[in-house]
Amino acid sequence: MLNQGFMMSHVLFGVLGILCAVALFMDVLNAGEKNYQRIKILSLAVAVLIVISFLIGGYWYVTYYGAERDIIKAGAWPWAHNFFMEVKEHIFFAMLLLGIYLPIAVYKNTPLTNRKNKNLVLAICAMIILIGIFMEGAGGIISKGVTIGLRG
Amino acid sequence: MKKTNIKKNKNIQTAVIKNKTNMNKYSLGFGLSLVVTNLLNAVILVVKEVSSSVMNVMKAALGHHWTTHGVFLLFVFVILGVVFSIKGAGAKWDSRKLMYYISGSVIISVVIITVFFLPYLIA
Numbered sequence: 001m002l003n004q005g006f007m008m009s010h011v012l013f014g015v016l017g018i019l020c021a022v023a024l025f026m027d028v029l030n031a032g033e034k035n036y037q038r039i040k041i042l043s044l045a046v047a048v049l050i051v052i053s054f055l056i057g058g059y060w061y062v063t064y065y066g067a068e069r070d071i072i073k074a075g076a077w078p079w080a081h082n083f084f085m086e087v088k089e090h091i092f093f094a095m096l097l098l099g100i101y102l103p104i105a106v107y108k109n110t111p112l113t114n115r116k117n118k119n120l121v122l123a124i125c126a127m128i129i130l131i132g133i134f135m136e137g138a139g140g141i142i143s144k145g146v147t148i149g150l151r152g
Numbered sequence: 153m154k155k156t157n158i159k160k161n162k163n164i165q166t167a168v169i170k171n172k173t174n175m176n177k178y179s180l181g182f183g184l185s186l187v188v189t190n191l192l193n194a195v196i197l198v199v200k201e202v203s204s205s206v207m208n209v210m211k212a213a214l215g216h217h218w219t220t221h222g223v224f225l226l227f228v229f230v231i232l233g234v235v236f237s238i239k240g241a242g243a244k245w246d247s248r249k250l251m252y253y254i255s256g257s258v259i260i261s262v263v264i265i266t267v268f269f270l271p272y273l274i275a
Contacts, residue, residue, distance in 0.1 A: 054222075062216045082272035089218055090265045093193045093225055094258050100229070101186045108176035109247060116247035120183075123251045127258050 003064045010057035011139060017049035017099065018132035024102075025125040031112040043106040043121075046128065050099035054092065061089065071149035072142070080145025088138040095131040098124050175247055181237025182229075183250045189229040190257035194264035196221055201268065 024042040027035050065085075072081040102124050109117045175183075200207045200217060210217040236242070242250075 058219065058222065062219060079273050079275070083269050086269045086272070087265055090193065090197050090221075091262055093222060094190055094261055096222075097186055097189055097193075097225070097229055098254075098258070101182055104182050105179055108179040110176075114247070116251075120247040120251040120254075123255055127255065131258075131262075 003060070006056055006060040006064070010053055010060055011136070013049050013053035013056065014132065014135060017046055017053055018129055018136075020045045020049060021102075021125045021128045021132065025122060025129065028112060028118055028121045028125065031118055036112065039112065040103070040106055043103040046125075047099045047103050050096055050128075054096050057092075068146050072145040073149075075145060075149025075151070077141075077145040077148050080142050080148075084138040084141045084145075088135060088142070091131060092135060095128055095135065098128050098131075102128070175245060175250065177240055178233075178237045180242055180245055180250065181235075181239075182233035183254060184236045184242055185229050185232035187253045187257040188232055189225055190254075190261045192228060193221075193225055194261040196224070197265055198268060 020042050024039065024046060027039050027042060031039060069081050069085070072078060072085075102121070105121050105124060106112070109120060112118050112121065200210055200221070207217055210220040214220040214223060
């Protein structure tokens, strides 16, 4: 049960981080004095949510994943671990670092009405969103790999 | 006469602003650190997967190779970020150049990681 709880909160915080990145992307597109405070809060929210997701997911991976990996590898979808989990766990570091850098880019790289500054933040948001979507898809495939492995 | 002088001064000010970098030193320093760390992520992955001795050292260091990998990357990111910020590395860079480098580093590391594990998917 604790295992499932950790897994669900890892996904929950990850999805919230992606959603905040989408909201931030839209806000930066329309950056101005009125929404600058919200942009700063959203950039911090993305960083915090991704870091929490990383800590919970990392703990779950190190503590619980070993047993599930064996099930996946013995099943019909061994590539769910051999490809998707391996790629996911390493590409996640890129997302984590982008997430941590995001508030630095927003707070220290002003004004965001400047096109170059705006494009930098937009590019970071876009990469977080794209990698995040891949994370969610890969997570789904890995879960399915466990289900198929249990069927035998 | 006065109007002409004011116009000249404005033009000079605009030229100075255009020539100046529009990036804060921390934004630039940690941005450069992000570029290096992203590439280092892919390099560490390949090295530890190819060399079993490196993999064993990483497992022994913090109990799991992935934990060591993550902690090391975060450590390098912070240290390089501080060093680049203090040293003023890339002082003439602007946000656009940094954006290209960050995007490029992410794309290169994602491609290296994906291609490295691709044979497992095809098999």
